[in-house]
Amino acid sequence: MRDSAFRVAPEDVYAVPMGGQWLLFSPRNLTSALVNRAAVEAVATCANGNAANVPETVRDLWQQLSETSAIPFRPPSPLEKLVIIPTRSCNMRCVYCDFGTPGAHATTLDPQLACRLIENVAAKPPSTAPAMLRIHFFGGEPLVARPCVETVVHYARMACARTGLTPWFEITTNGLFDPTAVPFIGDYMDSVVISLDGAESAHDFNRRRADGGGTYSAIAANIRRLSRSPVELSLRTCVTSRSVDAMTAIASHFCSEFEFDLLCFEMLAPTESARDAGLSPPDPYRFAAGVLKAETLAASHDVHIIHGPSELTGPRATSCPVGRGTLMLNPEGMLTACYLEAERWTSRGLDPVFGRVDPVSGPMIEQQKLDAIASLLDSKPRCARCFCRHTCAGGCHIEQTPPGCSLEYDDRCRAIRIITAGRLMRNLEGTTAAEAFAEQPSAMRGVAENPDDRLTAWTLGVKRRGL
Amino acid sequence: MKPSCQVSWFVETRGVTLCSRDGSVRHSIPYPHAGLWALIANGHYSTAYASELMSVLMSVGRQEAEREVEETLAAWMQAGFLSEE
Numbered sequence: 001m002r003d004s005a006f007r008v009a010p011e012d013v014y015a016v017p018m019g020g021q022w023l024l025f026s027p028r029n030l031t032s033a034l035v036n037r038a039a040v041e042a043v044a045t046c047a048n049g050n051a052a053n054v055p056e057t058v059r060d061l062w063q064q065l066s067e068t069s070a071i072p073f074r075p076p077s078p079l080e081k082l083v084i085i086p087t088r089s090c091n092m093r094c095v096y097c098d099f100g101t102p103g104a105h106a107t108t109l110d111p112q113l114a115c116r117l118i119e120n121v122a123a124k125p126p127s128t129a130p131a132m133l134r135i136h137f138f139g140g141e142p143l144v145a146r147p148c149v150e151t152v153v154h155y156a157r158m159a160c161a162r163t164g165l166t167p168w169f170e171i172t173t174n175g176l177f178d179p180t181a182v183p184f185i186g187d188y189m190d191s192v193v194i195s196l197d198g199a200e201s202a203h204d205f206n207r208r209r210a211d212g213g214g215t216y217s218a219i220a221a222n223i224r225r226l227s228r229s230p231v232e233l234s235l236r237t238c239v240t241s242r243s244v245d246a247m248t249a250i251a252s253h254f255c256s257e258f259e260f261d262l263l264c265f266e267m268l269a270p271t272e273s274a275r276d277a278g279l280s281p282p283d284p285y286r287f288a289a290g291v292l293k294a295e296t297l298a299a300s301h302d303v304h305i306i307h308g309p310s311e312l313t314g315p316r317a318t319s320c321p322v323g324r325g326t327l328m329l330n331p332e333g334m335l336t337a338c339y340l341e342a343e344r345w346t347s348r349g350l351d352p353v354f355g356r357v358d359p360v361s362g363p364m365i366e367q368q369k370l371d372a373i374a375s376l377l378d379s380k381p382r383c384a385r386c387f388c389r390h391t392c393a394g395g396c397h398i399e400q401t402p403p404g405c406s407l408e409y410d411d412r413c414r415a416i417r418i419i420t421a422g423r424l425m426r427n428l429e430g431t432t433a434a435e436a437f438a439e440q441p442s443a444m445r446g447v448a449e450n451p452d453d454r455l456t457a458w459t460l461g462v463k464r465r466g467l
Numbered sequence: 468m469k470p471s472c473q474v475s476w477f478v479e480t481r482g483v484t485l486c487s488r489d490g491s492v493r494h495s496i497p498y499p500h501a502g503l504w505a506l507i508a509n510g511h512y513s514t515a516y517a518s519e520l521m522s523v524l525m526s527v528g529r530q531e532a533e534r535e536v537e538e539t540l541a542a543w544m545q546a547g548f549l550s551e552e
Contacts (some may be wrong), residue, residue, distance in 0.1 A: 111523055146517060154502035158524060161498055184509040187478045324479050339530040 008066045010047040014387035014453040016042050016421055019443040025066040027390035028315050033061060038045045044458040045397055081134035082121060083321065083328040083339070084114050086145035092174050094138055094207045094213060095277035096238065096268055099140065099341065107331040111151040113357040118152070118330055119368075120362045122159040133160055137171040138339055143181055153188050153207045167187065172236075174207070175219035182222060186229025193234040193264070194223060200252045206238065206279075220257065227259040234262035234306070239290065240274070244282035247290030248297060255301035262308040263298055266290055267412060276330055284411040285364045285448065289420035289438040294430045295423075309392040309412070310419040312427075333357050335365060337373045340398060350376075350403045376432070382407050387453040392416045414448035421447045468540070470508055471550045478505075482521055494548070499524035509551065532543055 003315075008028040016023045022040040026032045035043070038063070042054045054062075088099065088108045122133055135156055137149050153169060160167040168190050175194040185192060196219060197203040203215030226233055235254055239247060251263055268274055268281045295305045309319045318324055321338065328336045335355040336342065344455040353374060355365035372403035376397045382405055383389040392413075394401040402410050409417070428436035437443055470476065476485045482501030496504050502524050504532070506512040506534045508536045522532035 002540070115523060146511075147519070150502075150511070151520055154498065154505065154520065157480070157482075158498035158502070165478065179509045184511065185506070187505070187509070284483055 003179065008068070009438070010049075010066065010116070010456050011048055011350070011454055012390070012438075013065045013455045014019070014176050015455045015458050016387050016450055017416075018421060018425065018437065018445070018448040019440060023424055023447075024061070024065060025387050026067075026126075027387065029065075029067055029277060030312060030314060031064050032064070032424065032428060034428050035061075038109070038454075040458060044455050047455045047458075051169050066185055080321070080324045081119065081136055081326055083136045083326055084142075084149075085109065085138050085140070085328060085330045085339075086111075086142045086148040086152075087331050088140040088341070089144055090141040090174065091144055091210065092176055092207060093212070093398075094174075095209050095244060096271055096274035096279055098271035098273060108145045109154070109329065109331040110333065110359070111148045112359060113333045114148075114152045115155045116359065116362045117327065117335075117357050118159050121327070122163045122165055123244050131165050133165045134168045134169050135170070137169070139171075139172070141174050141176070142171055143173055143177040146177075146181060146184075148466045150184060157188075174215070175222050176184070176215050177222060179225060180220065182225045182229075183362060186226060186231055189274050191232040191234065192226060193236050194219065194226075195236045196220075196223070196444055197237055198246060199253050200455050202243055203244075206240070206277075221262070223258050232262070233258075233260040234264055235260055236264040236266065238266050238268050238285055239282045240268045240281040241282055244286045244290060247287070248293045251298050251303075251305070253296035255298060255303055256331050260303060262306050263294070263306050264308070267292070267372075267415060268306075281411060284415035284445050285418065285441060288415045288422065288444065288448075291415075292422040292426075292434050292438040294397065295426070296435060299431075307416075309395045310388070310414045310423065312391060314421055315390040316393050317395070319391070319395060320397070322397050323374045327363075329357060330440050336365065338398065348398060350398070350402070358373055363398065376403070381405070382409070382413070385452040385454055385457070386413070386417070388413075388416055391420060407435060409448065417448050417450075418444045468507060468512070468544070468549050468551055469510070471547055474548050476504070476508060483508075493544070503539060504535060504543075 008026055012028055016025065021036060023032050024035060024040065024043060039058060042058040043062050045054055046059060049060055051085050053064065061352045089106050133156060142149050157167050169188060169380060170191040171185065171189050172193040174194065195207065197206045200216040203216045209215055231258065237250060247265065267287055268279060270281050291305060291307050298305050330336055333356050334353050336352045337346065337354060338352045342352055351369065354369035355363060359361050380394045380401050382401055383394050395412055395416065399408065421435045422437050425437055470520050473488050474485050475488060476483050482495060482497040483498065483504045499521060502520055503517055506517055506520065517536045518529060518533040521535055523530060525535065540549065
């Protein structure tokens with residue numbers, strides 16, 4: 001008999017209404033089941049400690065849901081990867097951009113600072129096997145500062161060769177780069193993320209050159225060139241109120257036009273510049289339905305659809321780099337916890353900067369600040385009753401669930417809840433069932449708005465809602 | 468200058484390995500010089516940029532890096548790894 005101390009706590013098993021059925025989900029061990037009302041009531045009885053009079057099959061189900069997790073919980077690790085931001089400036093003028101361009105500081109990172117950081121990290125490799133040094137280039141547009149990127153890549157590879165680490169490089173780029181960069185990216189990057197917002201006219205409305213001209217054709221040509229290299233290629237699409245109903249068509253277009261591995265859909269953030277351009281975030285129900293419907297189509301092309309906070313990768317404390325021990329080096333040589341500009345944190349009374357890299361002494365980290373940032377993950381009152389709490393883990397800790405945020409789900413929560421439930425249903429019943437769920441607004445609304453998913457609160461919740 | 472058409476190369480963890488087309492010659496270029504080869508192979512070479520890169524990779528001053536670049540290129544040219552444009 002297993003020690004009860006190692007079992008999943010009853011409060012960590014959830015029951016979510018899905019049409020006429022109930023989805024039972026234990027995020028700690030990723031066990032799920034689709035059951036009827038009588039079964040969920042019986043399982044809830046077990047969760048509340050009264051297993052004696054329930055049928056054996058129900059006890060077995062409860063046993064599986066509360067089984068010790070075979071999947072290790074991913075606590076914040078000391079160091080998962082380095083993010084190097086060579087510049088915040090960009091060669092494009094996307095209408096919704098909230099990263100400060102074109103007014104962004106023109107500062108380019110001194111590559112020697114990145115090298116000092118790499119030297120320091122490589123000297124104390126992580127204890128994980130295989131020992132890797134993971135570096136992600138982000139911007140602005142990192143390839144605007146291509147010499148910095150190249151220098152850092154070669155220095156890191158040299159440090160890895162010396163210390164026996166395996167290097168791994170990723171770059172997030174707008175794709176509007178000189179084609180001469182393609183051989184470098186193909187030879188030295190392991191993963192490339194390129195932003196593409198749909199077919200030509202939709203993309204060109206959102207993502208423009210400095211002179212207002214379109215960027216689709218140049219980016220598409222670079223994607224095709226990169227497809228010939230062994231790099232993992234991801235396309236990232238920002239979905240707006242204008243494009244939300246075209247998500248399946250976008251996936252179809254990309255899959256027929258390009259060879260790539262992952263398609264990442266993201267909801268537009270409600271920025272001032274987006275509003276000025278007449279864009280608003282997509283309706284969460286239509287967005288979630290779009291993700292679920294696009295998955296089947298993309299899978300037939302061996303393309304995996306990604307929605308970061310809704311990935312069923314196992315229990316985790318964060319679905320973004322914050323709190324994951326990521327060191328981000330910005331162009332000014334400061335070490336920060338987040339891709340967002342510092343101003344977005346300070347407007348919430350928070351400080352993302354926890355150190356800097358000194359050209360002589362190397363990285364200087366204020367552990368107290370790092371601990372304060374990690375503590376952001378601990379207190380999420382809004383998430384306490386949500387079945388996604390250990391997979392989404394609060395989403396963006398600054399924009400979605402900052403300290404003091406309301407207890408009500410926001411639109412991002414709604415989309416995440418529907419996508420997560422739909423994916424669980426797909427795993428249980430197949431893609432047809434998941435697609436059917438995505439066609440039922442009332443079923444999606446039932447998932448999105450259920451105020452308390454905890455199985456231990458099920459009886460109370462059902463009574464309260466008169467279900 | 469550019470890689471000789473008689474030479475193919477592949478990137479590996481510790482640097483770059485060159486092979487002659489007929490397979491008779493195999494030559495490893497470890498770091499830091501593998502960084503210099505990458506600039507030439509990827510068509511992004513300029514004397515100033517190469518010296519700057521080597522200065523960072525070798526942790527030496529600019530003049531020493533320039534000398535290193537010059538000598539390395541001369542050696543690669545002589546070995547037939549590089550050809551003029």
